[in-house]
Amino acid sequence: METRRYTTKQIEQAAADLKAGKLVAFPTETVYGLGADATNPEAVKQVYAAKGRPSDNPLIVHVAKISTVEHYAAGVSQQFKRLVDAFWPGSLTIILPLKHAAFDTVVTGGLKTAAFRMPNNAATLALIEAAGVPLVGPSANTSGKPSPTLADHVLHDLNGKIAGVIDDGPTGVGLESTVIDLSVATPVILRPGVVTQEAIERVIGPIRTNQHRVSATEIPKAPGMKYKHYAPNAQVYIVPSATDFKAAISWASQQNVPFGLMAVDQVLTQQSAVRFKDQFSLGNSVTSASQHLFEGLRYFDLNPEIKIILVQGFEKLGVGLAYMNRLEKAAGQQYFTSK
CATH class of the missing domain: 3.90.870.10 (DHBP synthase)
Structure with missing residues (x-):
């Protein structure tokens, strides 16, 4: 067809x-x-x-x-x-x-x-x-x-x-x-x-x-409640805040695989001297990040060499709640932590 x-x-x-x-x-x-x-x-x-x-x-x-x-x-x-x-x-x-x-x-x-x-x-x-x-x-x-x-x-x-x-x-x-x-x-x-x-x-x-987690045998009442969603081929790690990127990049550099960054322009500019494989701009706010989240994940899907994607997280307020809902599913709840 x-x-x-x-x-x-x-x-x-x-x-x-x-x-x-x-x-x-x-x-x-x-x-x-x-x-x-x-x-x-x-x-x-x-x-x-x-x-x-x-x-x-x-x-x-x-x-x-x-x-x-x-x-x-x-x-x-x-x-x-x-x-x-x-x-x-x-x-x-x-x-x-x-x-x-x-x-x-x-x-x-x-x-x-x-x-x-x-x-x-x-x-x-x-x-x-x-x-x-x-x-x-x-x-x-x-x-x-x-x-x-x-x-x-x-x-x-x-x-x-x-x-x-x-x-x-x-x-x-x-x-x-x-x-x-x-x-x-x-x-x-x-x-x-x-x-x-x-x-x-x-x-x-x-x-x-909704606070209810849908079980394996339960029929969800709405899309996106039960199955893993939005995941690119590379493993996504959520970087909780802009100030965590330096430590996250240091960690990713030690994994000996190509990695990329998805963050707002200010964060990307601050990391310009750091070696990483590729980057995708989420604009300048949580609103623009929400508009471009899926586009960014697909951008990295077109580069199979990338194995890790570090993505900026935002506070779960307003549109940030929707953004984090999708990002957590894309990452399988995987957050970067320095601890």
Whole structure:
């Protein structure tokens, strides 16, 4: 199969592929998603096969209209309506209880809930409208690898496995959406993102954050809760703060393997006299670091010589919580420590 690179002016052609049961990757403001008709179980099964994704990992349903959610959900609450008014289209995914048999179990992982999102990308909203159906859309990458923030990343992983990808340039946010569960008595954030707990609580009042670790036999309610994610080929070590880089570099130098650095510009400038194999700039703040985290991990994946990547950590506040959530999974919780 030849994977086509669609422009944003070729939405109708991409929608025709989706209607035919094929897979098309689409851009969002967060990362690129791998689209399939959410009402076509055979098409959805292809998503799992193309990604190598475990089939008990539920999929987010992408919509272009609130009425689509109301069609499938078993009622929507005032909390849902307030969140939609505040954050849609945008980087917030909302889990709701479903009407009986609203979606096939291949979409829901066998749960009685589904996660819904309206992405903030004009091309993808037009694609959903043209296809006439909601689209599942997990990240368009090989399962477990860094999420794609460019169409080139999609093609690197999935070329020949999907019908096409709509190229709309780099994504703006760079981290997957916040996931909040409204199917429980007290809403709970299951995956942090750029829509923070503080921002949500200003809209609907107190909520909880997930502290539960999903067991090997348990079905997760949201993506990214159970399996190792975002990992490049090299071992990632989190450097807790900018002041720890000197010691971390000294340690890495003694491992007798090529290593690289991912940090903000100020840190990279301070280490310019140190010998290391390669570097990737995370910009100048935790916000820019979040936008470029996956891009940096993929950058080093293209250099198989690199065996260790030292990546700057940030305080777990605001967007830093989402950044560290992804980075800890990429590193397998491995931190550099001088002790």
